[in-house]
Structure formats: structure tokens, C-alpha cells
Amino acid sequence: METKILDATFDENIKLCAEIIKSGGLVGVPTETVYGLGANALDGNAVKKIFSAKGRQPDNPLIVHIAAPSDVGMIVRDIPDTFDILAEAFWPGPLTLIMKKCETVPDSVTAGLDTVAVRMPEHPAMLSLIKKSATPIAAPSANLSGKPSPTKAEHVQKDLRGKIQYVLDGGNCRVGLESTVVDISGEIPQILRPGGVTYEELAKILKNVKIYDAADDSMTEAPRSPGMKYRHYAPKARMIAVVGSPEMTAKYIRQRFDDSDNTSENSGVSKKIAALMFDDFAAKNQAVVTFGACTDYGAQASGLFDSLRKLDSMNAEVIYAQVPDEKGLGFAVANRILKAATAVEKL
Numbered sequence: 001m002e003t004k005i006l007d008a009t010f011d012e013n014i015k016l017c018a019e020i021i022k023s024g025g026l027v028g029v030p031t032e033t034v035y036g037l038g039a040n041a042l043d044g045n046a047v048k049k050i051f052s053a054k055g056r057q058p059d060n061p062l063i064v065h066i067a068a069p070s071d072v073g074m075i076v077r078d079i080p081d082t083f084d085i086l087a088e089a090f091w092p093g094p095l096t097l098i099m100k101k102c103e104t105v106p107d108s109v110t111a112g113l114d115t116v117a118v119r120m121p122e123h124p125a126m127l128s129l130i131k132k133s134a135t136p137i138a139a140p141s142a143n144l145s146g147k148p149s150p151t152k153a154e155h156v157q158k159d160l161r162g163k164i165q166y167v168l169d170g171g172n173c174r175v176g177l178e179s180t181v182v183d184i185s186g187e188i189p190q191i192l193r194p195g196g197v198t199y200e201e202l203a204k205i206l207k208n209v210k211i212y213d214a215a216d217d218s219m220t221e222a223p224r225s226p227g228m229k230y231r232h233y234a235p236k237a238r239m240i241a242v243v244g245s246p247e248m249t250a251k252y253i254r255q256r257f258d259d260s261d262n263t264s265e266n267s268g269v270s271k272k273i274a275a276l277m278f279d280d281f282a283a284k285n286q287a288v289v290t291f292g293a294c295t296d297y298g299a300q301a302s303g304l305f306d307s308l309r310k311l312d313s314m315n316a317e318v319i320y321a322q323v324p325d326e327k328g329l330g331f332a333v334a335n336r337i338l339k340a341a342t343a344v345e346k347l
Contacts, residue, residue: 003028003161005153008125008170017168018132021046026053026163028142028156029129030170032122033094033179033196034149034305035156036065036139037164038129041075044106047138051108053163056145061111061224062138063096063179064118067130075105075116075136082184082206089205092122094175094196098183098224109138113224115185125170141178142167148233148308148340151176155309176302177332182209183224192224194332196301233305233340235312237274239319241337244347246294246322250281252347253320257285274316276307276337281322287314294322297329304336 006013008030017027021038024046029038037054039046041064051058064075069087072079076099086097101116110116121127130137141149142156150156153169160167180195182202189209191199202209242249253275260273274287278294291307292299311319323337324330338344 001162001165003157003164003167005157005167005169008168011128013166013168014125014128015132017166018129018134020165021129021133021135021137024049025165026050027129028150028153028160028164028167029126029137029139030123030153030168030173031065031126031139032174033177034151034173034175035142035153035167036126036137037142037156037160038065038137038139040133041065041109041136041138042104042106043135044108047106047108050138050140053160054140054143054145056140058108059111060140060145061113061117062109062140063181064105064109064116065121065126065130065137065139066118067120067127069120071120071136072099072118075102076100076118077102080184082189085205086182086184086202087120090197090201091120092127093120094122094177094179095119096179096181096193096195098181098192099185115183115224117181119179122174123170125168129168146232146234148235148305148312149178151302151305155306172302174302176304176306177329177336180332194335196329196332198328199331200328233308233336234342235308235319235340237311237316237319238343239321239341241321241323241341241344242347243323243344246278246281248347249322250277250283252345253277253322254283256320257283257287272315272317274311274314274319276311276319276321278322278324287316294324297324297327297333300324300333301329304333308340 096119151173156167175196180197181193279290289307291303
């Protein structure tokens with residue numbers, strides 16, 4: 001099967017992809033967060049194809065995308081009052097809400113849980129596709145499981161070539177990180193995954209909101225949200241996240257390059273290292289990819305996954321990555337880097 005990229009600005013292309021969704025097929029879809037791999041969320045067999053194409057673990061639940069807040073009744077029961085408050089403030093947008101599911105939602109979508117993750121995306125092409133498909137669309141990131149999420153149509157084509165027929169090209173993703181996931185099925189809303197909507201923004205709207213702490217959860221059962229249990233967003237090389245002030249982490253990484261150069265000169269053995277660094281602290285080395293200034297969390301978010309894919313193309317054995325402060329959107333960027341890392345160096 002040839003995987004073709006279709007321009008999402010043409011209505012006939014969206015109609016074509018809607019017919020594939022209706023018939024139980026898969027389509028690469030654009031959102032403002034990352035590109036998704038979409039299927040009819042109410043068709044259990046179609047949903048299973050998502051897991052097969054991605055190599056995704058069956059206990060990792062999916063997010064269901066809807067075209068309007070009023071559509072939530074199709075898949076959710078006992079809608080809490082918190083829903084209206086959050087939907088009015090952040091939908092359409094990069095916020096996913098977990099609530100009790102209806103029986104119409106297949107267990108394959110929710111990993112057998114009694115809750116479902118729901119989001120109204122902002123991207124006009126995705127909203128149009130949902131409407132023309134006349135069904136909610138389940139869509140995790142359109143990459144091979146564990147690898148950097150796709151923020152461009154060509155990323156999807158590269159990862160899923162031959163596994164899907166079409167990728168709707170809606171341009172580069174505006175946010176660049178997956179949505180924030182908030183569980184509102186209990187008494188106190190809980191952030192299970194940081195993303196495009198920050199803790200600070202949520203705290204202004206909600207009287208009480210807490211952040212999930214892995215230390216408080218053994219995770220013996222299925223994770224309640226994508227991004228909680230497994231290593232994600234990882235390049236092929238071993239990645240070491242370097243945590244500390246930008247000055248200290250930059251100095252540490254520059255020293256790693258110096259050590260590698262010395263090793264190569266003295267013994268003929270090179271570690272083939274590369275680095276992910278802030279624009280304003282980047283080492284003068286061709287094996288460095290930058291992803292925004294140290295306090296420009298928006299630039300870091302939108303550029304992170306594309307930068308990790310560029311680092312993959314360098315065939316490095318080890319990648320050192322500067323980690324931003326966990327402020328605002330920086331919390332989500334740091335979360336993704338730490339999830340991708342095989343080791344963490346705290347300075």
C-alpha cells in the first residue's frame with residue numbers, strides 16, 4: 001500500500017478520508033497538538049487496527065475526538081459540572097478530559113477502564129473530518145509507539161508508510177506537544193499528563209486541581225491516560241536528560257563534546273554524541289540541534305519532536321538534552337524529554 005499525503009485545505013480530500021473512517025479504516029489526521037492516527041471510535045475492530053499499525057500496547061487507552069461540546073453525551077455518562085467550566089474555557093483546544101464512559105464506547109478504546117478520554121480539537125481540518133465522518137474519532141499520535149510524535153505530515157508518512165493509505169496534511173502542528181489530560185471523574189480534578197494547557201491556566205479556572213504523582217500510584221492496572229506508563233517520544237539513540245540551570249547544563253554538555261574529541265584523537269574511538277540544546281546556550285558543534293531559547297517554552301514545545309527526529313538522522317550513539325524549567329508550558333516540555341530519556345543527570 002502506498003501512503004499518500006493529501007492537502008487538508010481541499011474539501012474533497014476530507015470527504016475521501018471521512019469515507020475511509022466510516023468504512024472502518026485508518027487515516028493520518030492533523031490536530032493543533034500532534035498528528036493523530038484516526039479511526040471510528042465506536043467501531044471496536046477499527047480501533048484495534050490503530051494498535052496494530054502503531055505497535056501500541058493494548059492497555060494504553062486512546063483519546064476520543066469530538067466536534068462540539070454537545071457531542072460528549074454520545075460517549076460519556078454522568079457528566080460532571082466541572083466539564084462545562086473547562087469546556088467553555090479551553091475547547092476547542094489542547095485539553096483532554098477523562099469522564100465515565102457510555103457502553104457505546106468499545107473497551108479497546110479505554111483499555112477496559114470505565115472512563116474515556118475526550119477532546120475537542122482546534123484544527124479546522126480535524127473538526128471537519130469528524131463532522132463528515134458522523135462519528136467521534138479515536139486518535140493517538142500517528143507514530144510508531146515509543147518514538148517521537150509527528151508534528152508534520154511527512155513524519156506520519158515516514159513512520160506509517162505502507163500501513164495507511166492517506167495522511168491529511170494540515171501543516172505543521174501549532175502546539176507541538178500532546179494535549180493536557182485532566183481526570184474529572186473523581187472529586188478533585190487531577191492532571192495526568194501535562195500538555196498545551198498549563199497547570200497555571202487550569203488553577204485559575206478550578207478551585208482545586210492536583211498533579212498526578214507517580215510515586216503515589218503503583219500503576220499495576222491499565223494507565224488512566226496515554227503517556228503515563230510507557231517510555232515515549234524517544235529517539236533511536238540513548239538519550240541523557242541533563243537537569244539544572246541552563247548555564248550548568250550547557251557547560252556539562254560542552255564538556256561531553258570535548259571529552260569525545262579527546263577520546264577520538266587519543267584512541268581513534270568516537271562516542272558519536274549529539275545534543276539537544278537551547279538556542280542561546282548551544283555548543284558550537286554540528287552535532288547540535290536547537291529547539292528554542294531557554295525561556296521560550298512555546299518554541300521548545302513546537303520544535304521538540306521535530307528536533308528529536310533530526311537528531312535521529314545524525315546516527316549518534318548518545319544524545320544529551322537540556323531540560324527546561326518546569327514553569328508553565330516548560331513543565332510539559334520537560335515531561336516529554338524525561339519520558340524519552342534512558343538516564344537523567346541532575347546537576
